[in-house]
Amino acid sequence: MELSRILYSGTKNASSWAMRAWLALREQEIPFEEYVVDIRRPQRLENLARIAEFSAPAAVPVLVDEGVVIFDSLAIMEYASELGPHALLPADIRLRAHTRSLLAWVHSGLSGLCSSISFESSFYPEPGVLTEAEAKEAKRIFAVWEQELANSGGPYLAGELSLADLAFVPVVRRLLSRQPDLASWPLTMAWSARLMARPSVVEWMQVAEALPPVISDE
Ligand SMILES: N[C@@H](CCC(=O)N[C@@H](CS)C(=O)NCC(=O)O)C(=O)O
Structure with missing residues (x-):
């Protein structure tokens, strides 16, 4: 069965938080589908309201992994570090x-x-x-x-x-x-x-x- 893992990312020249989560997933070679949320005004509010339907902070990034919602770049980065082949935090x-x-x-x-x-x-x-x-x-x-x-x-x-x-x-x-x-x-x-x-x-x-x-x- 195919894995379902979607990263709700953001406009690439405006979403520094989305970038951090995206980089951690890429660095760990974790496959994911990317859905770019246009966070530019005026469409921003409407688009983020859709994110709010499944993720409380109404912000990007959000990773939905096998139906589990992981929001906030920090949580996604830590998840990527644990899930991928080489931990992105020191062993000590x-x-x-x-x-x-x-x-x-x-x-x-x-x-x-x-x-x-x-x-x-x-x-x-x-x-x-x-x-x-x-x-x-x-x-x-x-x-x-x-x-x-x-x-x-x-x-x-x-x-x-x-x-x-x-x-x-x-x-x-x-x-x-x-x-x-x-x-x-x-x-x-x-x-x-x-x-x-x-x-x-x-x-x-x-x-x-x-x-x-x-x-x-x-
Ligand atoms: N602490 C959050 C911050 C997320 C954040 O502020 N994302 C921006 C885009 S990079 C956003 O969606 N802003 C919309 C808003 O907060 O209204 C994280 O690290 O994920």
Whole structure:
């Protein structure tokens, strides 16, 4: 019998949360059918109302796996990590907890950076420049990545590729679109290039970059 697994994803140049879940499934080579929910206005509300019929948060992503509804990118990412052939969280219990902290930090808005720099804007022909406060916060995040990579020895934040790296992909995209000078953070520079070159990331971005720009809500 064929497996039924549908990911309700979102408009690819506007859905950073959907992207994270999608990347985790792709990285684990978990087969799924994708249903792209158009979250652009004005159709957004009507489309999300349909999602609300089976998923309480009325948001994407949602994975419906054999009839079981798994909502929220974090839950889907953890499921992908458990279901696929290579866990996307470290085996060591302390390292795993630390990696989950990074994931949780992204999930709780990365100290406000995600709401001030929209994912949508990273696809604009001229994404604009960082404010002084954003540039300061970006530098702090580059330094955090640099330290994580130095501690683990790379090539990813926790050594091997983990959910933390995947969760940061839309953040890297946002920040790199503003063309920061990463010379002071060489490990971060190499890691971000490595991450953005992963076939899963390239696959999503190729579709996202071909779409008409979306004016963000913020
Ligand atoms: N915490 C949720 C956030 C999901 C989310 O905000 N998704 C956006 C698209 S990327 C959405 O559907 N927004 C519609 C809304 O909340 O009205 C997750 O991680 O899945």
